Amino acid sequence: MKLTIRPLTSEDVAAVYTIERSSFPRPWTRDIFEELGRMRGYTLLRSSERLVALVAQVDRQVVGFIIWEDSPSQHRGRILNIAVDKSFRRRGIGERLMRHALEDMRAIGVVTCELEVRESNSAARLLYAKMGMVPCDRIPLYYGDEDAIRYRITLPSSQG
Numbered sequence: 001m002k003l004t005i006r007p008l009t010s011e012d013v014a015a016v017y018t019i020e021r022s023s024f025p026r027p028w029t030r031d032i033f034e035e036l037g038r039m040r041g042y043t044l045l046r047s048s049e050r051l052v053a054l055v056a057q058v059d060r061q062v063v064g065f066i067i068w069e070d071s072p073s074q075h076r077g078r079i080l081n082i083a084v085d086k087s088f089r090r091r092g093i094g095e096r097l098m099r100h101a102l103e104d105m106r107a108i109g110v111v112t113c114e115l116e117v118r119e120s121n122s123a124a125r126l127l128y129a130k131m132g133m134v135p136c137d138r139i140p141l142y143y144g145d146e147d148a149i150r151y152r153i154t155l156p157s158s159q160g
């Protein structure tokens with residue numbers, strides 16, 4: 001299986017949005033993905049933050065994506081969304097997306113990365129634990145119907 005990880009483009013939006021809708025009970029709206037596609041995977045939010053979107057591709061098929069937020073002034077990153085097409089799960093694609101995002105963060109000087117996950121999402125929680133992330137907080141009813149567990153990792157410095 002030849003896996004490529006690259007920034008999201010407009011041509012990927014339909015595939016990525018199909019994965020989003022089949023992965024989450026409350027999917028993001030399509031316009032966020034369209035905006036990211038138009039901006040070739042990078043878009044500015046507010047004053048200094050930006051979103052970064054990467055897709056995983058096997059042969060010519062888009063099979064997963066990851067979206068993270070970067071707050072350069074605080075040296076902090078936050079993974080906002082990750083999903084892999086159901087028929088491509090358990091093949092290491094989620095792990096590759098996570099590694100790629102964490103390495104990109106480290107390379108631009110991000111020191112800590114955090115994310116929130118549904119308490120019951122054991123597949124994702126095991127993935128984050130495998131990445132070396134540790135649970136550090138619980139946010140009651142973060143999803144309306146369920147608590148979130150916050151995971152955090154301190155990234156090695158880009159000098160070392």
Ligand SMILES: CC(C)(COP(=O)(O)OP(=O)(O)OC[C@H]1O[C@@H](n2cnc3c(N)ncnc32)[C@H](O)[C@@H]1OP(=O)(O)O)[C@@H](O)C(=O)NCCC(=O)NCCS
Pocket residue numbers: 023024081082083084085088089090091092093094095096116117118121122123124126127128130
């Ligand atoms: C979470 C998700 C992205 C994982 O993607 P994936 O490509 O299947 O994960 P990988 O194959 O890279 O798995 C890497 C590690 O994660 C853990 N893991 C992933 N899925 C798992 C599962 N169903 N059961 C147990 N462990 C699992 C394992 O530790 C695995 O390592 P191993 O294969 O050596 O055991 C995928 O299940 C998904 O898209 N889920 C729906 C969307 C979602 O919940 N996203 C997270 C929102 S916070």
